Amino acid sequence: MATATPKVAGDVLILDDGGEPTAIVVGSPAWFAWLDEASGFTYQGERGSFTARREPRQRGGWYWKAYRRRDGKLRRAYLGKAPDLSAERLASAAAALAGVPPAAAAPPPAPSLASPGLISTKLMPPPARAGMLPRSRLLDRMRLALDRPLTLVVAPAGFGKTTLVASWLRTLGRDVRTAWLTLDEADNEPVRFWTYLVAALQQVRPGVGSEATALLRVARPGMVDPAVTALINALAACPDELALVLDDFHGIVSESIQQQLASFITYLPARFHLVITSRTDLGLPLARLRARSLLGEIRADDLRCTGDEAAALLRLLLGRELPPESIHHLVERTEGWVAGLQLAAISIQGQLDPDQRPVQIGGEDRYIWDYLIDEVLAQQPAHIQQFLLRTALLDRFCAPLCDVLLPEGAPASQSTLDQVERFNLFIVPLDRERRWYRYHHLFAQVLRLRLAQTSPELPRSIHRSAAAWLWGQRLYEEALQHCQRAEDWGQMVRWVEHLVEDLMMRGELAIIIRWAELLPPQQLKRRYRLNIYYAAALAILGRLEDASAAMEHARQATAYADSDPSLAMRPGELEALQSIVASTQGNMESAIDYAGRALDLLPPQRSILRLGATMIMGSMLWMRGKMQQTVAFLEDRMVDAASYGGEIVYAWVDMLMIYVFRSQGKIASAIQKARQILAPLDDPSLPVPISAGLAAAQLAEIYYEQCNFYEALLLAQRGFALGQQIGSTEQQAFNSVVIARVYQAFGDAAEARACMAQAVQYVATQPIEYRVAQSFQARLWLQQGNLEASLAWLSEALQHPLLVQYVWGSEPLTIARVYLATDAARAIPLLVEQQALAIQDGRFGELIDVRALLALAYAAVGEQEQALDVLALALAQAERDSIMRTFLDLGDPMLDLLRRARSCGIAPAFVARLLDVAALPPRPAAAAAAPPALLSEREREVLQLVAIGQPNRAIAGSLVIAPSTVKMHLKNIYSKLGVHSRTQAVAAARRLGLL
Incomplete structure (x- = not known):
């Protein structure tokens, strides 16, 4: 396959040369070495994107230039020679090409939502200050926290909870890693809460919980259970003693978070210790911990000063x-x-x-x-009183922010801040540089109450001014929060509309939906552009009813803002949106018509909606089985993605390429592409593509076909969680299909039926996905002997045009299965036709399934020679990629045919392997709930070499051990797996997911 275009994302180069993707840090020696050999790359950063090329100089040598099309013109920027290409140089060029002015001077950097990040000062314990009361009796109590999984410090405001716990942390030795998280009311959203919690741990143990971070990055509000599970597993695997403080937990009123935290505490490993400070009792089930003396508690009576x-x-x-x-x-x-x-x-x-x-x-x-x-x-000077009252509405503040909130002629905020801190007026520094501050919570509440009493007109004005300053500093989330508090809905909706296209290009669909749903319904309904993107996000995630309502609001909103310069594009945008909605509704012909009209109406310039219409056209080529045309189309779209910097385009192209590869029988390429999509899950610095859940389902299906059940189940469960967290019912459904198939292979028929029924229910409102899931359900019924249900499905399916080109659940092949169970002769002409169509369209990957069924049909009508000829073709193709379940799921008739094939010498090694795997007893599904620990690491190494055919002496040489040691390991492996030969051992290991 063609090598993917190298891509720089921020400050990391990603290379995909046909093997495992490689990441290189920009500015590293490896980066400059790569530049000397490279010819070009694409760049995507926070401030823009471009395509870079290495070009010869007229006087010899090479230099790099950057290109980007903007406003219909191709613009270029000189990057320099290879040694000049630093991360800063790339970012500067991207900004220049995007027309972004140089960044103005700003206060200390702080992350923003549009450039995903966290407020680092929330992860810092308060620094030690002069005038702190030493409380040795309480420190002695706190030292017991390392003997317990949970310690609570609960008392009203101002009892010294935070000070006590921070003092205790400073007494701990270096053998305990200590993390801190200060919570506030904004953390009541589960994804935000757990993201901060994991980030706090990563401050002291880099890398811990990286899988949880990746899961949270694509999470839908409230859906974080898989991430919490991943974090527990990561902490269990961590060798360090860890203590985490959750400060000011009383701000967390979310029942979901409290339930998730209760589960988290239940399964805490022995080396992890959680300390929670709160003004109120926690809504946690603590009785069990108290009964077992595993809970430490320090209450208000303990904290009172003697x-x-x-x-x-x-x-x-x-x-x-x-x-x-x-x-x-x-x-x-x-x-x-x-x-x-x-x-x-x-x-x-x-x-x-x-x-x-x-x-x-x-x-x-x-x-x-x-x-x-x-x-x-009242005891403070007038200018201090004014400063305190006007800044009390801020959750955190710095001098430049305070300056914009004070009236003209007021003293400079920095000098006033210095006075406030010197007077010890309940101000808390949030960083070591003393740039960002907050007030003591109780004091801030009193000041806010006083401001509302004395100047009720000021709070809204202050919130508006704060929002404007924060927006100017690219602190978008905080700016929008202050817009909310000011109830300045007009400004808020304008700002959201300003960001929404870039969010869509990056695939941040959940953020678009969350922001849109924060607005009052009447405000939202009147905004054309916001409703367009809101509807598209809802449709992509399968919320079709809500998407239709938002689309209708967009259509009605065209009556507003007639001076909008983009007014001429609205008809084309509405057609593009209608094509997206129609495609998710399963109305393919209408989707193509809408997309075609959109492409005619929209100008050929950067537009995510034009790209959306283009993507619909490409999907239709694939749905019609036109593989070569689809591949050519996708290659063109990758150029668009590189030019526009559209992550959502990359995600769509990559996902469709997996489908195409599987249709073409290029399983290795499909595996590679799926792993490439899923790679960001293991690297928290990379964004997670919105198609990750679908990629997980496809890769899990391949693992299932190869009898790697543990990997298949684990990956499908992970994919289900990804779909759950972004609200994609399609991703949940297709991963549930794989889970159901694994349970059926384990012999757990009831669980398989339940999972498959759940899959069908998830996509009940999405016609195409619904029929795919139903097709798989009919196959499961056949496997379990429920012919009546399968016939009922057949009757319904024959009333509609059949879905042929889906890699999964091809309806004609499911019909053929039903015919095989009732009247095999009826299956033969259908399968012969499907074989011819698959060859004609280049869908060679589907020939394995078609020919396996056709072989059974010939055998059933007594055409044994034809049956074996067709089976031989299927086996020859399947052996290359270890495709096994296609045959084994067809049950005893296929096993009988395989035995006849063995007697005729057809694919002897592969047939023997299939029969060995079939002879293994079903493995209990519960055994896959945790990674297998049957074999030691060395035994697995030996088994892997056995699986590729190495003899004992070669294995000894590879592992630098004696041949007698190899024999000892093999004896242990045979005993643990309950087998008696190398072939049986490899088959059993594949069946158990050990290879």
Whole structure:
């Protein structure tokens, strides 16, 4: 096959030369060595994309140029000689070609949603500060946390929970890796919560939970169970002692997250310790842990300051001793509340006779609020009060952000911030450089309440100003959050529309849907462009009813914004959208008509909707079985993808190539392409293609055919999770089909029926996918002897034009199976016709299935010679790629025919292998729930060499061991697998997924 065009994604070069894809870091020696030999590559970065070529100089030597088509013109940029091609140079060229102005000076970098990342300061424990109270009695309690899987520190605000836990972490030795995550209300979305949790662990143990990260990257809101399972498994495999702190958990009110965390805690490995701080009790089932003394708890009564601790704290804060009666009075009034003591210390600073000052602090909330307002805020200079009130609405802030929220003439925010921190006004630095800050939660709440009371018109204005500044710094998620709080829906929808096409190009369908559904319905309905992309995302993910409603809203919205410069493109865009919806509804002829009209109406410039219509046309070529035309079409679309930087185009092309490869019988190429699509799941730095779930189903199907059941089941379960998390019912259905087939091979008929029924139900609203799933269900019924159900399916199927070209579930071949069970003679003309069509269209991969069935049909009518001739053709083709289940799933009639083939010397090695595998007893499905541990690593190495035909002496040479040692390993392998020969051992190992 042709070598794929090298691609640079951000700062990583991805090479695919027909073997395993290779990644090279831009700027590394390997990168510059590769440039000396390369002729070109495509680049996709945060700020743009281009195609690079190496060109000769007139005076000798070579240099690199970048090309990109924009506004109908081919633009170019000089990159330089190979040594000049740094990551920064590539990014700068991409921005220039895209027409993006140079980045303005900005505060410390912070990640954004459009450039997926996390706020790193949430993953940092608070730094040690002067004036901290040493609390040795509580540190002794905390040291027991390493003996338990879970420790809770629960108390109201201001009791010193965070300070205590952070102090404990600093006492731990280097043999314990400690991670930190500060939570807030925005983390109530399960995907976000678990993404941050995994990121916190990766701060101290890089790479841990990478599979979970990949699963979360494509997750639909709330659907994170597979990722949590993957994380538990990763922690179980981690050799390090790990402690993770979840700070401020009281902000997490999501029942889903609490249930997921309960499951997570249940299966924590012994070397992992979780510490949670919260103002409220957790909604977790803790009784079992308490009963087994596996739960540590520190409560408000434990955290209350004793008289001695209060005296020590006040001495630290005031720099002097207070009389015992004053200390007693403060402890009594604050009830040992640390924050109350701190507030009291601030209020009495500078007083000539502080011990005589009455302290108006009580245990009731009203008194606490009054105290903070009257005795803290009111004591500050006017410009400090103004600063505190106007910045309290921010979850985090830096000086440049604060500057835009203050009125003209106010002191510079940086100097005010320095004063606020020096005055210890409940401000918390979020990084070591002290650039980003937040307020103590309680203090922030009081300030927000005060602002609403005194200036009710200001909060919306402040939120709007903050949103504008954050948007300018590319902090899109935070900008949209402030738009929400300001209820500035017009601005919010304009910003979402600004990003939505790029999100679609990158395949970020779940983000498009999430943002659209945050808007009030009336606002959403009036926005043409947003509804176009919203409808497309919904349709691609199988939400057809919602997609149709959004499409109708887009059509109605054409009455608005008549001055929109893109107005002329709307008819073509609506036709393109209609083609996408029609294709997912199974109305193929209409889809082609709509797509054709869209291509006529839309100009040949960058447009994801034009690409969508083009993709529909390509899919139709494949559905009609035109393999060569499909391949040529796909090669052209890869050029489009490289030019437009469209990840969704890459994903579609790659997925369709797998289908084509399987149809053509190029199984090795299909495996390679599927693995290429799935590779990002193991590298959290790479985006996960939206087609990953379908690629998993296809690769799992191939593994199933090769009797690698463990790999097939594991991969199909993973693919199901990917589909579940992005809301793709198609991906869930097709992975369920593979799971059902594996269970049937295991002999678990009931579980197989349940999984297959579930697959059919998932795609009940998607006509084509529904019929494919039903075709597989009919085959399963035949395997289980349910002829009545199969005949009912046949009656229904014959009422519609048949689906032939799908790699999976070809309806004519399912009909042939039913005929074989009732009247084999009826199957022969149908199969002869299918054989001729497959050869004509180049669908050689489907000939194995066709010919296996045709051989059975000839045998059933007594044409034994023809049966063996056709079977010989099928076996010769299947042996190359170890395709076995096509034959074995046909049951005893095929086994009888294989025995006759063996007696005639037809494909003797492969036939013997098939019969050996068939003779193995069904393996319980439960055995596949975990990786097999039957064989040691060395035994597996020996078995792999046996499988490729090496004799004992050659194995000894390969592994640098004695021949007698090889014999010992083989004896152990035979015993563990319950076999008596090398051939049986290899067959059993393949059956058990050990090879």
